[in-house]
Amino acid sequence: MNWQEIAVYIIGALAVVAVVRKLWRLFVCRDSSACSDCSKECPHRKS
């Protein structure tokens, strides 16, 4: 396994984690901006 392949696996794993995190926020906050532009009063915004 060369260094490029290792980097690809790491990026892939991070992408999967990001998807899970995004979906979780989307379902919990029910807001498409998933915290980035949302100004709703919401405890998840602080996280």
Added chain:
Amino acid sequence: MRLSELKTGESATVVKVLGYGGFRRRIMEMGFVRGQEVTVLLDAPLKDPIEYHIMGYDISLRRKEAEMIVVMTREEAAKISETEASTLIDGEDIMVEALRSSHNHITVGLVGNPNAGKTSLFNTLCGRSEHVGNYSGVTVDAKRGELRYKGYTIEITDLPGTYALSAYSPEEVYVRRHIIDHTPDIIVNTVVASNLERNLYLTTELIDISPKMVIALNMYDELERSGAKFDHEALGRMIGVPIVPVVATSGRGIEELLDRLIAVYENREQSVRHIHIGYGSIIEEQLKDLNNDMRQHRNELTAHFPPRYFALKLIERDKEIISLLSSAPHFERWSAMAERARTQIEQALGEDIETALAGQKYGFISGALKETYVAAEYKRNTFSDKLDAIVTHRIWGFPIFFALMWFMFYCTFTLGAYPQEWIDMGIGWLYDLVQGGMSPGPLRDMLTDGVISGVGSVLVFLPNIMILYLFISLLEDSGYLARAAFIMDKVMHHMGVHGKSFIPMIMGFGCNVPAVMACRTIECTTSRIITIMVVPFMSCSARLPIYMMIVGTFFKDYAGTALFLLYLFGMLMAVVSARLMRRFMFREQEAPFVMELSPYRVPTAKATLRHMWTKCAQYVKKMGGLILIASIIIWLLSYYPRPKYDNDMAEAPNYELSYMGQIGQVCEPIFAPMDMEWQATVALISGIPAKEIVVSTMNVLYAQPGDQAPESDDELSPSASERIANSMSIPTAVAFLIFSLLYLPCIATIISIGSELNWRWAVGSALYNTALAWIVAWIGFHLTQLIL
């Protein structure tokens, strides 16, 4: 925190007492004043009342009274001191410092009629860029912002517009609930200077609930220009509320507004006094007994409103107030008294109670304005009237509307093509740079074919999105959108929905999520459900890149018109679906159409550019977030598994054997009747989280390692574009466009539908849209085959 949240044995220091005059005074007389330490001695077995120790004696309070007292524990004080970077160490001083700091924190609720400019005021005060528009119901949710002014931190909540505080519409209930739950220190009541009489109606309702209030007399420049004379100081003294003229869009009067707001908070404002709106001898006579009885048992009432307000609302049979009081021991007696009073008032006045109360309130306003306001001579045939005669004309109204829509899409395509070219060149340059600068390997392939091709193919449409939002912003801010809703009213009635439904539908051209939320302003439940269900047929800006990609490849010579027809087709499908829903699911008639036609206003460059900038920033952020992640995942799934990476870069990835290829081949039969290849099938499936991903997936799947940079006049890299053109016939392209237009909305929209209605509707919407999309795409495919 509130005193009621303290546990037995815990101590805290009193910060402030919320609530209205009489209650507040009584609690403060008991010793609950700022700086006093209070300890919880005992919770009664049923958690009510609670016994406290304060100023050397024990006192018991009901839980609902304790809820109105704001206190601070030592832990909270230490936290505040830390965040304020205090150098003080001594415990006492930390508390003093924290108390001073918390006293200088003012919470403000921004209320007012719809389209009174609350959000403009909010944006100016807090330096925010929340969406504003020249029509009712732009704000459907509370927005919170903060500013610092003269040592005070002012926390402002922008609330949805409301005409009154009864329980008639969801916004009215929402605003009143906010006042109950959050008890803002000050209410800033935004009143439109050019429409005083109607706007002051809400003021009379607010006076009834006795909050600390300041009136922001917005759009004061319009009143000055009209030639009307208004002694706002005199009216302020008369109703006991300071009135400050402001122009929210330019910032005029904002400092005075903040100064007066602080003066009211600090009880320094001279004009503040509590008055009662007089309801005439008959109503007052009937109100008196109930009011007195409630006063005697005021500990059974919540401390948010005075007894007189509760008495009035009981007589009005206000559902929310009835439910709030239903647990009170004397509720049965009060209900009977209220019913008796209601019957006697209605018999004596010969009209129902709502009409009688509204008449009295308008009588009060009219009397107050008679002494302070001289209206300008009413000018007919103003510019607004002349323009309305043309744009809402029964014959010309429709062609003008459709011509404007066509122009919007024409400009979106043609004007957007130039900056699109430059971005395309930039992306091509970056592609070459990475391709030439890195050694061959999977990381290089990921960066070029996954990240740069995937994200770049969507980013390239940013100028088109900007132009589309510029037009939507101009339509909203000028006031034309409300006129469009007016002329479409008859069509909407034929569809079986409300005229107001047209506004969320047009907003859907931008993004379906706020459009679904904007449906809250539709009072009629069935119309609201139908509108929410058809909003996804309105092509959002995320679908624009798909259209641009296919239209640019197959119908380049008449792209503007093709785009316009696509959007029109979406509207047609919305009409058909709404008609079917009204016919088979909701047979009852919709409520009558009430839509305000506010005067035309020249959209300010600042507001328009801010709106455009916000939307574009969101689009770019999406590129760096969801689209980037999706592009990487799509690339990974289309690149792996590989038999063994042997460093031979001439070897093209075997897409068909990849995970993505396997998924595509499983799904291929779904679109086989429309001659779609597996790549197009996978692209459509990948668009479920966000529609832009369809474009990035197409580009990743149709691209090959070693592609040259895209040519300036193509939307995709040449080989990808050519391969799409080679793999799709024109009928397949038509089917692809129709399916993209109609199939299930993105996850965010589905979630919005679920939260506005319920999950059954959300799932129903996804299934219905997808089934309809397939059927119509199939028909479109065969019809095009016949025509060609």
